[in-house]
Amino acid sequence: MGNKTALYDKHQEMGAKLVDFGGWDMPIHYGSQVDEHHKVRQEAGMFDVSHMTVVDVTGTDAKEYLRYLLANDVAKLQQKGKAMYSGMLNEDAGVIDDLIVYLMTEPGVAGEWFRVVVNCATREKDLRWMSDQTASFDDVALTEQPDLAMVAVQGPKALELAKQSVSESRATLIDQLSVFQGLESEGWFIARTGYTGEDGLEIMLPEDEVADFWQALADAGVSPCGLGARDTLRLEAGMNLYGADMDETVSPLAANMGWTIAWEPQERIFIGREALQAKKEAGISEKLVGLVMESRGVLRAHQKVVVSGVGEGEITSGTFSPTLGCAIAMARVPSATADQAEVDIRGKLVPVRVIRPSFVRNGKKVFD
Amino acid sequence: MSNIPSELKYVASHEWIRVEGDGTVTIGVTDHAQDLLGDVVFVELPEVGAEVAMGDESGVVESVKAASDIYAPLSGEVVEVNEELEDSPELVNSDPYADGWFFKLKLSDQDELNELLDAEAYNDLCESEA
Numbered sequence: 001m002g003n004k005t006a007l008y009d010k011h012q013e014m015g016a017k018l019v020d021f022g023g024w025d026m027p028i029h030y031g032s033q034v035d036e037h038h039k040v041r042q043e044a045g046m047f048d049v050s051h052m053t054v055v056d057v058t059g060t061d062a063k064e065y066l067r068y069l070l071a072n073d074v075a076k077l078q079q080k081g082k083a084m085y086s087g088m089l090n091e092d093a094g095v096i097d098d099l100i101v102y103l104m105t106e107p108g109v110a111g112e113w114f115r116v117v118v119n120c121a122t123r124e125k126d127l128r129w130m131s132d133q134t135a136s137f138d139d140v141a142l143t144e145q146p147d148l149a150m151v152a153v154q155g156p157k158a159l160e161l162a163k164q165s166v167s168e169s170r171a172t173l174i175d176q177l178s179v180f181q182g183l184e185s186e187g188w189f190i191a192r193t194g195y196t197g198e199d200g201l202e203i204m205l206p207e208d209e210v211a212d213f214w215q216a217l218a219d220a221g222v223s224p225c226g227l228g229a230r231d232t233l234r235l236e237a238g239m240n241l242y243g244a245d246m247d248e249t250v251s252p253l254a255a256n257m258g259w260t261i262a263w264e265p266q267e268r269i270f271i272g273r274e275a276l277q278a279k280k281e282a283g284i285s286e287k288l289v290g291l292v293m294e295s296r297g298v299l300r301a302h303q304k305v306v307v308s309g310v311g312e313g314e315i316t317s318g319t320f321s322p323t324l325g326c327a328i329a330m331a332r333v334p335s336a337t338a339d340q341a342e343v344d345i346r347g348k349l350v351p352v353r354v355i356r357p358s359f360v361r362n363g364k365k366v367f368d
Numbered sequence: 369m370s371n372i373p374s375e376l377k378y379v380a381s382h383e384w385i386r387v388e389g390d391g392t393v394t395i396g397v398t399d400h401a402q403d404l405l406g407d408v409v410f411v412e413l414p415e416v417g418a419e420v421a422m423g424d425e426s427g428v429v430e431s432v433k434a435a436s437d438i439y440a441p442l443s444g445e446v447v448e449v450n451e452e453l454e455d456s457p458e459l460v461n462s463d464p465y466a467d468g469w470f471f472k473l474k475l476s477d478q479d480e481l482n483e484l485l486d487a488e489a490y491n492d493l494c495e496s497e498a
Contacts, residue, residue, distance in 0.1 A: 032461070033432050034407040228406065232432060296410050298430040320409040320432050346428075346435075 005050035006149045006207040010214050014224050022121035024051040026227050033228035037322040040196055040233055041363045044155035044162075045225035046217050051120040054145040054204060055130065056104075058113040061137040066101060066114055068270055069133050071252060073262035074114065077103035081183040083193050086260055087252045088118075088126070089272030093279060094248035095255065096129055097122045098240060100193060102182050115182075115189070117150075119242050133271070148189075149210035153222060154200030154233070156363060159192075162201055165216035174201065195230065197237025197361045232319050235328065238290060238358030244301060245288060245316040245330050251279050254332060256288040256357055284335055288316070290357035291329040292367070297345055299329035299352070304344040307337045315343065323360045330357050370400040370494065373465055377481070378490035379441040384465065385484055388472075395441060396469040397429065397460065400494050405431040408460040413438075413449040413471055420446060420473070422480055427470065429460065442480045444473035 002025040011018060016027035027048065029036060039045045057066060066074045072086035082103050088096045102115045118126045127144065134140045153162045163171040166188075173185040182191025182202070189204040205213060218224065231241070238256075240246055246255035253261075253276070261276065262268070293299055299318030306312055313333030321328040333341065333354070342349040355367045372378075377385040382401035386394040402408065410430040420426050420440035427438035449471040452459060459468040475481075485493065 029406065032407055034409075034458075228432065296412070298409060298432075298435065300435065320430070322432075 003051070005048055006210045007048045007050065007151075007214055010211050011048065011224075014218070016224070016226060019227075021227060022051060022119075022123075024120065026051060027224070029226035029228045030224050033226065033232065034322045036223060036225035036229035037232050039223040040155045040198055040225060040229060041323055041360070042156070044153060044157040044200075044222045045229065046214065046222045047152040047154070047225050047227070047230055048150075048214075049152050049202070050149040050207075050210070052150055053118045053120055053123045053126065054148050054150070055116045055118065055127070056113060056143045056145060057116060057140065058111075058143065059137075059140040061140040062113050065134060065137045065140040066116075067268055068136070069130065070099075070101065071257075071261045071270055071272060071276070073268060073270075074101055074103065075268075076262065077101075078107050079103070079178075079181065080106045081177075081181040081191070083180045083182060083191060087257050088129070089252065089270075089276070090129075090248060091272060091275060093251050093272035093275035095242070095246045095250055095252055095257070096248060097126050098242050098246070098257070102191065104184075121243060145204075147207050148204045149207045150202060150204045151210065151214065151217070152194055152196075152200065152202045153217060154194045154196040154198045156198060158198065158200040158222070161217065161220040161222050162203075164220045165213065165222075177201075195237075195239055196233040197239070198233075198363070232322060235317050235319050235330065236321050236323055236360035238330070238356070240288075240330075241317055250332075251276065251284070253279060253284045254286040254288060286313070286332050287335050287337070288330055288332055288357055289337065290355045290359060290367070291315070291318075291331050291341065291343065291352040292324075292355060292359070293327040293329075293343065293350060293352045295350055297327060297350060299327040299343060299345075303329075305331045305333055305352075306342045306344060306349060307333055308340075308342070310334050310336045313337070313341075321359060323363070324365060328359050370398065370403055371465070372398065372400070372487045372491050372494075374487040376465065377484035377486065378493075379439070379484060380493060381439045381441070383439065383441045385441050387481065391478075392447060392472050392474050393442060393444075394469050394472050396464055397438070398490070399464050401436075402461050402464045402468070405429060405436060405460075406433045407431055408457045411453040411457050411460060411470065413453070414446045416446055416449055418446045419476075420444065438470060440473070441484065442473055442475055443477050444475040446471050447474045448472040
């Protein structure tokens with residue numbers, strides 16, 4: 001048996017099919033992954049993401065430490081609670097993990113601190129790496145928060161239904177949140193972030209309160225959703241999955257993460273900068289693209305992509321898109337790839353369109 | 369526990385077979401198989417008129433999660449395929465033993481029927497795999 005989140009009994013009660021996910025027994029679905037996917041695109045769904053790793057970064061050097069640790073620059077966080085997506089790179093500019101970092105205080109105040117959320121499957125190596133990097137700083141402390149549960153409530157009705165499920169002061173806070181901002185209310189950290197391409201919240205709260213909150217959300221009409229739907233939703237939204245779309249062997253420049261690298265100011269030193277600069281100057285030979293297949297069938301990870309006259313690539317994540325009704329994928333292909341390719345599906349070359357890796361946002365198709 | 373109707377026959381690759389009594393059989397996948405597959409989104413079936421031999425790959429079921437081959441559980445000629453599955457592949461999940469059927473075979477060797485599993489033997493097989 002794996003680790004259990006504080007919602008384990010709720011999942012069983014609600015008919016979840018549980019599978020091992022990075023050492024945790026997590027719901028893959030509660031009956032139908034496709035139905036859950038549609039619920040999130042059309043109404044609201046909730047996900048138990050308590051397996052994710054939360055690390056608080058404190059101390060007078062917290063900010064300078066993160067500016068060194070991450071490829072994106074936390075100095076850009078200029079509002080209390082503001083969140084940022086970043087890669088954490090190694091010296092060779094491979095991606096150790098991708099993460100979200102929140103500024104937990106007003107910017108620049110004494111006692112300024114940050115909260116970092118990293119993937120569960122990479123927890124141990126991340127914590128080791130982060131801890132090793134504190135050595136060059138006098139005053140920085142990392143505190144994991146394993147007793148926090150985390151629930152993502154996502155979908156066009158997520159905010160409205162979440163507000164009905166919380167105290168008045170928390171509902172007021174939800175009203176005040178801007179996109180990509182998280183704030184504390186009565187011991188809960190409520191953030192307007194997510195991994196689905198819909199509006200919604202990610203809420204971190206004490207483990208012993210999460211079962212009642214989950215039930216309140218269900219009573220308000222939010223559907224429980226498993227990690228299966230979470231994967232099809234994030235793929236439609238064109239969001240990377242660590243370990244599939246990038247890892248330590250892949251440069252962020254070949255993983256559609258160029259926008260997360262803060263090159264300015266030039267004097268900021270961050271881990272991987274030098275290697276990244278060298279790669280950029282040498283020219284990037286591969287890129288991460290989106291594939292759309294209009295014929296029947298489903299694109300799957302590791303299928304070969306053939307680009308006539310250019311070369312070959314590989315699908316990194318593929319699925320059937322419930323919203324679009326056809327197969328979609330992310331693939332790493334030669335940089336010279338234009339708008340057409342073929343995928344080797346069980347020995348047959350099937351034509352696909354090549355687009356920017358983003359398929360659906362806010363319930364709508366986002367490509368022509 | 370999954371539903372395993374006693375009037376049907378089974379094979380280890382999780383297809384069910386209904387013997388129609390007129391020399392034909394109807395074939396589909398079991399409740400256990402559809403549960404393992406998850407939401408089915410495409411079903412690729414053999415052509416009507418095709419000759420298949422026992423154990424041949426005769427189609428593919430694609431779910432959100434994975435692609436899975438359909439094996440012919442018996443030898444014969446494909447006489448009908450379930451065209452409803454083209455527009456409604458989810459019938460495989462919602463009604464695996466009736467509206468979610470795959471194809472019908474006119475058997476070329478009735479003796480092969482003796483090799484099929486009954487419900488009890490198939491149930492034991494599923495439990496041993498669990």
